[in-house]
Amino acid sequence: MxxxxxxxxxxxxxxxxxxxxxxxxxxxxxxxxxxxxxxxxxxxxxxxINNDAHIRISAREDRVDSVVASGDLYGKSGSSSVVWVVEPSGTRTSPKIENPRGWDEVLSKDPRVEAYSPQFSTQVLFLSGVVSATGRMIGSEPDAQRKVTNIENYIKTGRFLDLAAGGNRIIVGTGLLKKLGAGDGSTVFVSTGRTQTPFKVIGTFETGNRQLDESTVFASLSDTQRLSGNQNEINNIAVRLFDFNRAREIARDWQSMAVDRVESWDEINASxxxxxxxxxxxxxxxxxxxxxxxxxxxxxxxxxxxxxxxxxxxxxxxxxxxxxxxxxxxxxxxxxxxxxxxxxxxxxxxxxxxxxxxxxxxxxxxxxxxxxxxxxxxxxxxxxxxxxxxxxxxxxxxxxxxxxxxxxxxxxxxxxx
Amino acid sequence: MSIKAVHLSKSFGEPAIKVLHDLSFEIQAGDFVALTGRSGSGKSTLLYLLGALDFPTSGHVEMGGHDLSAVSERELHRIRNQNVGFVFQFHYLLPELSALENVLTPVRKAVDFGVDVSSFETRGRELLVRFGLEGKEGRLPRHLSGGEQQRVAIARALVMKPKYLFADEPTGALDSANGEVVIRLFEETNSVDGTTVIMVTHDTGFAARARRQIRLVDGRIAEDIVNSAPSGV
Incomplete structure (x- = not known):
């Protein structure tokens, strides 16, 4: 037919x-x-997937209410007799990963993990002359960081690995540098609220994500820890997996044994x-x-x-x-x-x-x-x-x-x- | 390989209107029969029952000894494909196919029934030549005259070398010259190939050329006569 x-x-x-x-x-x-x-x-x-961690381990946020606050301040026995005039409320951000060594041991032995980078990131104020801009400073060990994300692909000037030497040096997003009216090689002051610390711009990066490029700088982990007064502490671990599709399952595994917050890339970007x-x-x-x-x-x-x-x-x-x-x-x-x-x-x-x-x-x-x-x-x-x-x-x-x-x-x- | 009508009745509609009333007769193999009668006498209905295109309300048709109402649907299709050829008043050629392709339409289906069809294309061509259509094998029906179209339809009905050829007013849409050609082809098929021909016609002249005439009146056989000297046979 x-x-x-x-x-x-x-x-x-x-x-x-x-x-x-x-x-x-x-x-x-x-x-x-x-x-x-x-x-x-x-x-x-x-x-x-490639510009950020597949799994991010970060310091936990705890809710604070009258029960928690009473217990913290007066102990278990005394908390029952406390009467609050104004009920406490809000979240308490633990500033640090509770057991970085434990994580180091877990991550270094897990065959599903390709690389991981301990970080300390903090909100800061950048100052250049009379110009200021708020942003985020990410402190990491550059060699570990480059294995976790594609940051090296976006470096416009300088070398990302040069941050490893420390000495208050930063690599700045091109948008932020432009905002500050600063240039490659110039010095920018960074403040966490109490003091201002000079950092030298040794390079720039441009991811194409305007929000990121106008607000982020990379520095060495030790410089960032020193700046914020949290020596030897980290508040993030960025993890890269061999198979990003398993991120959620692995994050759940780890979450079950940790007090820190463990989120996969798809949970972070659920929206x-x-x-x-x-x-x-x-x-x-x-x-x-x-x-x-x-x-x-x-x-x-x-x-x-x-x-x-x-x-x-x-x-x-x-x-x-x-x-x-x-x-x-x-x-x-x-x-x-x-x-x-x-x-x-x-x-x-x-x-x-x-x-x-x-x-x-x-x-x-x-x-x-x-x-x-x-x-x-x-x-x-x-x-x-x-x-x-x-x-x-x-x-x-x-x-x-x-x-x-x-x-x-x-x-x-x-x-x- | 006779065809036998056994107490054949046919009704249509609701309430039922009986068109054929308890007809019983036999047509011998190789006969040439004309079914005649006025419009509405039931001759076409009888033709379709005998030709396995329709089913009786009661009674049955035996074709070559086989009760058509008892055969499987597949077998019925095989009978229509290989044992029976039909020619209608209108040629009913497939307009997309050439004359030869139209003739070979039953052959295409015969493959499904396991028939070796290797020789049938030659037969199709021979039939067209025999019917005066040499050189027109590749023409589409719309490029043929009415008489030529009907001859192609007859070739299609005969290509599988059927035992029975049924024709429902085959000359009804033709002028007298072309009508004559068609009747001659029937006579030739009947006498040369031994094909049993059963033809419905209004034309008394053509009916007289059959060997036997069955005249129907209101669904009953009014006359069943053997022409003593059929003019064309």
Whole structure:
């Protein structure tokens, strides 16, 4: 019946072309929209996964209330007789990781851990002349830090490893340096509130994330600890895993045996990932509607064709063609339209993606002048092909079934023309 | 390989209107029978029952000794494909296919029934040549005249070398010259190939050329006569 199905389609050139276009545009839209949306998602995911720790271990935040405060101040026995005029409330941030040596032992022996970097990060005020800006100073051991994140990829000037020597040297985000009106090699004062300490700018970095570039500096761990008066203390450990997909499971493992807070990259960025899910839902909805419309086109056209072809169906049935043959005759037409339309749609979608990739845009979290990120993941193309073909095939099932049910004598008796 | 109608009745609709009333007769293999009668007499209905296209309300048809109401659906399709050829008033050719491709449509299906079809394309071509359509094998039906289209339809009905050829007013849509050609082809098929021909016709002249005439009146056999000297046979 394939032969006859092809002949049917070829003989109705205009109808076939119009129907085909519906599927082509549906599949192309799937590829282009998915390529664009997933490209953006993959880019952001890459940023989230590779520019920061897969698991972050940080000092725990405890809630403080009247019970906790009474116990801390008056002991267990005395706390029951305390009456508060103003009830205490809020959170108490433990300034340090409770057992850094214990973590060192765990992380160094865990085969799932690729690298880890103990850090001390603190909020500071940067001063350069009369200009000031708030920001965050991240103190780390540079050799460990570069193994955990991609920071070295974003160094514009200087060498990240030069921080290892200490001596109050910093590598500053280009945005922050610009804000401060300072330059490479100049001295910037850093204050934690009590004193001001001079730091020399020995390099700059630019991640493309404006928020990060305008507020962050990197320094050696010892310089940062000294600045904040917390010698030998750390408040963060950034961990890189061999398999980032296992981050959540491993974080739960560690959390169960530690008082510190252990969070995986996907927990830290849950809001981002939620947005991705909403994007995915929107994408599937849009594409579903497009393919539904294309499917209805096929359904309508095949219905008309079935009623136009009743005489031919009658003659085929009278020469021995079975119900299944007639069903296949029309089902194949839908399937062929789906397969050919989807294949052409993939090509059109691919070309559209190549075009999208050339579009430059400014601003935003990726910085200015970046090219549009488009995904060419083969799963997009496979899904577009399967969805396009299936929607066309499904749309042809009902007309094909109704054609299959026609008996020769009913058609002849009804005098179908 | 006779065809036997045994107490054949057929009703349509609700409440039932009886179109054929308890018909019993036998058509011998190789016979040429004309079914005649006025419009509404039930002759086409009888033709479709005999030709395995329709089923009786009661009674049954035996084709070559097999009760058609007792055979499986698959077997029924095989019978339609290989034992029976049908020609209608309108040619019912598939407009997308050439004349030869139309002729070979039953052959394509015969493959499913395990028939060796290697020689059938040659037979299809030979039939077209025999029917005066040489050189027109590749033409689409719309590029053929009405008479030529009907001859292609007859070739299609005969390509599988059926034992029975059923024709429902095959000349009804043709002018007299083309009608004559069609009847001659039937006569030739009947006499040369031994195919049993059963033809519904209004045309008394063509009916007289059959070996036997069965005339129906209101679903009953009013006359069943053997033409003593059929003009064409």
């Amino acid at each position: 394939l032969f006859l199905a092809i002949r049917h389609l070829v003989s109705r050139k205009k109808q076939t072309t119009l129907t085909l276009l519906g599927i082509v545009f549906g599949a192309a839209a799937f590829v282009a929209i998915s390529g664009f949306m997933l490209g953006f998602q993959y880019f952001l995911l890459d940023q989230l 981002f990932l939620n947005v991705f899910q909403i994007q995915d839902a929107t994408r599937y909805l849009m594409i579903g509607i497009i393919l539904l419309v294309a499917g209805f086109g096929i359904y309508n056209i095949l219905n008309v064709v079935v009623s136009q072809k009743k005489r031919e169906i009658a003659i085929l049935r009278s020469i021995g063609y079975e119900q299944g043959d007639i069903l296949r005759l029309f089902f194949f037409q839908g399937l062929i339209l789906g397969i050919v339309g989807s294949a052409l749609g993939l090509v059109m979608g691919y070309i559209a993606c190549l075009g999208l990739e050339q579009i430059k845009f400014g601003g935003g979290p990726m910085g200015g002048g970046a090219a549009m990120k488009v995904s060419f993941d083969k799963m997009i193309y496979i899904r577009a092909f399967v969805f396009g073909s299936m929607s066309a095939a499904l749309a042809s099932v009902l007309p094909a079934r109704s054609a299959g049910k026609l008996t020769p004598i009913d058609i002849i008796r009804s005098g179908a023309e």
